[in-house]
Amino acid sequence: MKLENLSEFDRRCLEEAIQLGWKGDSRVHPNPRVGAVIAKEGEVIGRGWHRVRGEAHAEIDAINQSQSSLDGATVYVSLEPCDHHGRTPPCTERLLKEGVGRVVFAMADPGPGQGGAQRLREEGVEVIGPVDSPSAKRLLAPFLTHTTKNRVHLTMKWAMTLDGRIALGSGDSRWVTSQESRVHAHRVRSQVDGIMVGAGTVLADHPSLNVRHELDGPDPRPIIWDPKGRLNSKNVEETWWQSMLEREAIIVSDQGESSFLEVLPWNDGEGFSEALLERGFHHVLVEGGAGLLGTFLDLGLGDDALVYLAPKVCGGKDSLSPVGGVGVSKMDLAYGLKEMEVMPLGPDLLIQGSFE
Numbered sequence: 001m002k003l004e005n006l007s008e009f010d011r012r013c014l015e016e017a018i019q020l021g022w023k024g025d026s027r028v029h030p031n032p033r034v035g036a037v038i039a040k041e042g043e044v045i046g047r048g049w050h051r052v053r054g055e056a057h058a059e060i061d062a063i064n065q066s067q068s069s070l071d072g073a074t075v076y077v078s079l080e081p082c083d084h085h086g087r088t089p090p091c092t093e094r095l096l097k098e099g100v101g102r103v104v105f106a107m108a109d110p111g112p113g114q115g116g117a118q119r120l121r122e123e124g125v126e127v128i129g130p131v132d133s134p135s136a137k138r139l140l141a142p143f144l145t146h147t148t149k150n151r152v153h154l155t156m157k158w159a160m161t162l163d164g165r166i167a168l169g170s171g172d173s174r175w176v177t178s179q180e181s182r183v184h185a186h187r188v189r190s191q192v193d194g195i196m197v198g199a200g201t202v203l204a205d206h207p208s209l210n211v212r213h214e215l216d217g218p219d220p221r222p223i224i225w226d227p228k229g230r231l232n233s234k235n236v237e238e239t240w241w242q243s244m245l246e247r248e249a250i251i252v253s254d255q256g257e258s259s260f261l262e263v264l265p266w267n268d269g270e271g272f273s274e275a276l277l278e279r280g281f282h283h284v285l286v287e288g289g290a291g292l293l294g295t296f297l298d299l300g301l302g303d304d305a306l307v308y309l310a311p312k313v314c315g316g317k318d319s320l321s322p323v324g325g326v327g328v329s330k331m332d333l334a335y336g337l338k339e340m341e342v343m344p345l346g347p348d349l350l351i352q353g354s355f356e
């Protein structure tokens with residue numbers, strides 16, 4: 001079923017449910033981010049989302065928030081209601097107990113909770129779904145990657161000027177984008193459980209890799225990509241090493257003297273995203289620089305892209321573009337993106353898409 005084929009009211013409620021799902025941060029992992037809206041007689045009576053793994057699923061959270069009886073109500077949810085006993089009881093049982101009359105959901109559950117739609121239909125509930133929605137796909141993409149592909153989900157992120165520069169030849173790079181974009185990027189940091197930067201970026205910027213701008217989400221665990229072992233105690237500030245040690249950072253390296261951090265071998269990317277999942281990561285934000293992003297795309301290690309585009313031009317032949325590596329040899333071999341979304345953020349544009 002296509003989103004456009006829903007009634008105006010159903011579409012608005014389902015879209016709101018999907019947006020609510022984004023309120024979940026990395027504390028939901030390995031569960032999916034899910035949002036839910038409950039409506040009755042043309043009015044929204046409950047809203048909820050999955051906040052922390054082990055706690056109420058979105059439908060149950062919305063039921064708990066709603067003031068009136070749910071008899072005959074419609075529940076809108078970004079993911080098919082679950083039908084299994086995991087850390088919490090099946091959502092289907094609670095929906096049936098409350099007398100819900102209709103369920104509209106965006107994405108079918110590929111995980112252990114699948115079968116909820118069928119169960120509800122068998123019990124006489126009108127069920128509409130799956131409904132094809134690009135924003136639900138984006139919301140649930142990390143969950144789909146680790147459930148169906150058994151590896152971590154990698155989001156390639158960069159901030160650039162209109163002429164495609166991420167830093168000047170002098171090394172100056174702060175800041176490319178506006179405050180609005182930086183707040184958004186920090187919110188994204190709270191939704192991932194790992195954040196990765198390359199050795200060149202560490203040497204240039206000593207990035208904090210945490211969640212700031214008065215957001216209260218959890219900090220992701222840092223992953224430092226240093227395959228050639230360039231980083232050492234002489235070229236990197238001690239306070240930076242200390243903060244990485246306290247945050248249990250992982251260093252991806254085949255050599256070097258940084259072994260006081262947990263080391264993950266690089267092995268030219270062989271088995272890398274599976275190894276990250278084994279170490280408890282589900283969604284990792286790959287924040288650059290150019291060497292890291294280029295190498296990952298050359299190896300096919302990139303699920304989607306998150307690009308902040310600032311309305312300015314730097315020029316200069318020495319300023320850096322976002323993606324290095326070897327790149328492609330012909331334009332028709334360029335890494336394509338699908339399901340593109342563009343959104344204004346203050347003076348900037350946020351451009352998102354999934355690699356084909």
Ligand SMILES: NC(=O)c1ccc[n+]([C@@H]2O[C@H](COP(=O)([O-])OP(=O)(O)OC[C@H]3O[C@@H](n4cnc5c(N)ncnc54)[C@H](OP(=O)(O)O)[C@@H]3O)[C@@H](O)[C@H]2O)c1
Nearest residue numbers: 158159166167173198199200201204227288289290291292
């Ligand atoms: N605007 C943004 O979004 C943004 C984000 C992050 C960083 N930056 C900027 O980007 C700049 C840093 O970028 P960068 O490209 O120099 O550094 P980087 O990507 O952070 O790190 C590159 C490191 O990886 C190594 N490397 C590169 N390709 C490799 C490969 N195929 N196999 C093994 N190792 C490889 C490099 O070694 P070699 O040095 O030997 O090549 C270098 O040690 C800084 O100026 C930073 O401010 C901007």
